[in-house]
Amino acid sequence: MLECKNINIQNEKKIFLVKNFNFIIEQSQIFTLTGPSGVGKSTLLKYICGIKQNSFTYSGDILVNKSLVNHLPTNQREVRMIFQNDLLFPHMNVMENLLFAVPITKKKNKDEALSLLDKLNLSHLSYKNTNTLSGGEYSRICLARIIINKPSILLVDEPFSNLDIKTKNMTRKFFFKNISEMKCTTLIVSHDLDDIYNHDKVIKL
C-alpha cells in the first residue's frame, strides 16, 4: 500500500508545483496520474522515491505499507521507479544490467532474465553492449530490468512514450500482465488513454 499525505512541493521561485496532495493506493491497485506538462508529475514521483532536487522545498508524509519512509534513502524504501528516460549502465551488457537489479545472481535469475527477454523478442540481445541497442530495444530492457526486480510498489513515468505503435502495444500487454501477476501496487504517469483504460483510478494533478 502506498499513501501520500499533505504533499507540498515548491520550486526555487517558491511556486507550488504540488499543494496539499493526498492519495492512497491499496495493494495491487494501479493508479494513473495525469495532468498538463510541467505541472510536477515527475517531480512528485521522484519525491515518493526519495530523489529530491536541491533547490526545491518538499513537505508531507509518504507511507509504504503504513510505515513512514520520509527519512529513508531511496534504496531502502521498497519503492521502485521507471524513469521517463531510463538509463542502462553503459559498462554492462544487457544480461548484466538485468541481473544487477536482483540482490543475488543465481542460475534461476538468469533463466528468468532470458525468459523475460524472450517474451519481449529481445533474447538475441542478451549479451550485446547497451550502446548497440535501438531506442525501442533500450526502453524495453529498462522495463524488463525493473520487472525482474519484482517490486511491491512501482512508480512509472511515461514508460511507452519512446516506442512505435506496434511495439508499444506488445510491450504494454507484457508490462501490465507482469505487474498484475506480481500484485504490484503501481502509480503510472501517462497521457495515453490506452494506458489509463482499465486502471483502478485516475488522479489529476
Place this chain on the structure above:
Amino acid sequence: MNGLKLLINQNISFLIIFLLFGIVFLVIGNILYETISQLTIKSFSNDLMNFLPSISVTFFNNILSTICAIFIAFFITEYLYKKSYFSSSFLIVLISFPHISYCIGITYLFATSGLFARLFSIFYGNEVPFISYRGDGLANLIYIFSLALREVPFLVLIGLSTWKKINPNQIQQQVSVLGHSDLSTLMNCIFPLWIKSMGLPVLIIIAFSFSNFEFSSILGPQFPNMINVKIIESWYSTNTELMQHLNSLIIITILGAGVAILLLFFLRNAIVSYFTNTRLFIPINYNTLLIGKFFFLIVVLLFTAIISITFFLSISKSWFFPSILPTTFTLKGWSYMIENYYVLFFHSIFISSTISIFSLIIMTYMIEISQNIKNIFKMLFLLSLMILVIPQNIMLMGINNLMSSSPFFSIKAWFYFSLFIYILPYTYFMTKQSYDDFNPQYIENADVLGIKRLKSFFSIKLPIMTNDFLIIFGVSFSVCFYQFLQGIIVTKGEELLFNNEVLILFSGESISTASSGSLLNFFPAGLLLTIIYIRYRYARM
C-alpha cells in the same frame, strides 16, 4: 541510523577541512609574522630600490609569458576542438614533462653548440650570430617563450573543456548568418566567453611563475638575477645581510604575485570589453585554424626536439660541432644513473604514487558523502585557491618555520605533508569536475532498484569513471613526482625527490649522465600517462 551515519560522515569531512585550513592558516600566519616582525620600513624601501632591476625583470617576464601562453592556448584549443580533438589527449603526456628536464632541454637547444647552432651552422658557419652573441635581451625572450610554451598544454586541456561548454559551433552559425567573418566570430564572441571562464588556470600559472625556481635559475637572465633565484640564495645563506634581504624578498614576492594577478584580471576585462564592443568586420575569411595548427606544431616540435637532443646527449660519447648527430655512442650515463640513483628513483615513484592515491581517496570520499552540502565545496575551493595562489616558495618557508618550532612530527612527515598539500588542489578540481560531468541518473537508477550506495559506487560509478580516476591519478602523480621546492626549502636537502637530483646532476656531472637523469625523470609519469592516454583513446566509456 542513516541520519546518524550521514552526520558522522559529514562531520569527518568538516573535520578534515578545518584541520587543513588550520594548518594552512598557521603556516601563512607564521611566515608573515616572522617576516613582518623583523622588517623595518627603511630596510624594506632600501631593498626595494636595490632589487628594482630584478623585480622589473621578474614581473615583466612572468606577465608577458602568461599573456603569450593564453593567446597561443586559445588558438590551439580552437584548432584541436574543430580538427583534431583526439590529439588533445596527447597533450596530457606533454603536461607530464618535468620542468627541470624541459629547462635543461631548452639550454641544449640554444647553447652555443646546441641543436639550433648546429642546424644554422649550415648557413652561418661556426659563429651563429643570434646564439653566439646573445645578451640578456635574448635570454629574456627565450625565458618568456619557454615558460609560455611549457604552460600551453595545461591551458589547452582545461581550455578545451571550457570550449565545449561554450558550444562554439552554434555561436559560429548564429554569428556568420549576421555577416561576420570567422575571425570576427572568434575574437568578438568566443574569446570573451572563453577567457572569462579561464580565471583559475591563469591564476595557477601566474602564481607558479612567481615561485618557480627551475625556470629562473636555468633559463632566467643572470644579470639581474630573478627574484625567485635571489629568494632561494637568501634562504640558504648564513650571511646576516642576505638573511635580512629574505624578509623583503618574501613581501616583494607576495606583493608582486598579487599585483600581477590584479593586473592580469584588469587586462582581461579590458580585452573582453574591447572585443565585445569592437566589430572586426574583416571581409576576407582568414583561416583561423591555421594559426592554431601552427602553434600546435611549434609546441609538439619543441617538445620533440627537447626529448630528441636530450636522448642523443645521453647516449653520445663524442658529438663535435657542427655535426647534427653524435659520432660515437655510449651507455655510461644511463648505467651510472641506474647504479647510483635507482633507490631514489623508485623511492620517489613510491612516495608520489602513495600520496596521489591517498589524496584521490580523501577527495573522492569527501565529494561522495558531501554531495548535497554546498558549504564543503565552497571551503574546499577556498582552501585549494589559497594553496595555489600564495607563491609556493613562501608557503614552504612557512612550513619549514612551523616544522622548526614544532617537536611533534619528523622532517619526513612534514616533507610528505608539504607534497600532499600541493597535490590536493589538483585532485580536488579534477575529481569535482568528473563528479559534475557524471550523469546522476545512473545512481538514481541503481537507487530505485534498491542497490546500496556502497555497491552502486563500486559497481556503477567506479567502472564508469575509471578513465577519469586514472587521469586524476596520473596528473596527481606527475605533479607530485615533479615537486621541487619541498626538498630545497622544507627539508633543506635532507629529504629529496629524484627531480631535485636531476638539477644537481646538471650542475655537477657529465653531460651524458645529466641527460640520462633528465630523461629518466620524464619516464615514470610519461609512461603512466601514455598508458592512460591509450586506454582513454581505445577504451572510452
